[in-house]
Amino acid sequence: MNGPRTPTLAPNARPHRIGPLRRWYQQKLERWLYGRAPDLQPLTLTQRRIYILPTVAGLGFVATLLTMLLVAINYDLALGYAVVFLLAGVGTLGMGQTCRNLAGLTLVPGHADNALAGETLYVTLYARHSRNEPRPALRFNVADDGMACAPVDISLRAAGEVTVTLRITGLQRGPFRLPPIRVESRFPLGLFRTWTIWRPPIAALIYPAPAYPAPALPPLAARGQIRRTTQTRHPWTGEDDFAGLRQRTPADPLRHVAWKIAARRDGIEIATPELLLKHFHGTEAGEQWLSWDDARPECDDHDDPAAGQEARLSILCAWVLAAERRGVPYGLRLPGEDIPPDLGPAHREACLTRLALFGLDTSASAPWDTSAGAAS
Structure with a gap:
């Protein structure tokens, strides 16, 4: 079997705006034609x-004939x-060849990585076939015309396999279930369009969009009880020892910026994340609580609670x-729920998951489980 080929991505497409009556008609027609149950196994x-x-x-060709x-006559x-x-x-031969270009194609569900709201969600799918002939000019796209997704055009070699991304x-916060996928082809003459609707069981989670610029992180809990040792404090001045430099995040205060190093850089603004921050032993010990009450936006609109x-x-x-x-x-402190302090990718995913599902009704979410990746 030949190795996977890199698909050719079409230019970014904006969602096509359609009326509510037409959208309702398309949904009813697709449910009647294709059913509503997902394809849990690879579909041939x-x-x-x-x-x-x-x-x-x-149609123009038929009218001409x-x-x-x-x-x-x-x-x-x-x-x-x-x-x-x-x-x-x-x-007529072209119509048969167009239909043959899809017949026997095997579609395999992949996975979707969790993403932040407003960013790009990457969905991975696989297509393969075993016939000893190529499959050119195949197009993958979501069947929902109201969703912003660029179609992906691929071509399979003889007995080949390809990865479709x-x-x-434009997705909003909350659980996401992949809509039906339309796989179509107009090869070789473009006189006929053949397609199929595929429902892969793929779900993901859309985290809230991080605020930028974000307020500074709240102070450490029980600042007077932070553990310091003689190895982390200077013996004469009693100050924390310098531990190194790291990149500044939007939530870091400006008072710890290494301004002498920043002044040597030409063309870098103060507000950019490329500024370096001074890191000291002992200043970041202890625990920190990220509380709902502390996360107060600058412009708090009481007329719009959402x-x-x-x-x-x-x-x-x-x-x-x-x-x-x-x-x-x-740790994360939300109304009616607390996540104890910890560190690591699993803890971060747990906190982001609580934020993504906060205040949402998840009873109508995807019925299958998915192990999606982390947000970047």
């Missing part, structure tokens, strides 16, 4: 799952009959990412 396309219709060019046939042109029947045979943008809630979640998300980079054991 057969004639029962493949649909074909003429394109606009195909009918016009030529009428002219040949009117003037009794034997050569005209021959040309019409020859072109009709070519079109869909890029979906916007205020999303603003608090964005601040908490930025704090979680900043505390994880800083290496401070942190």
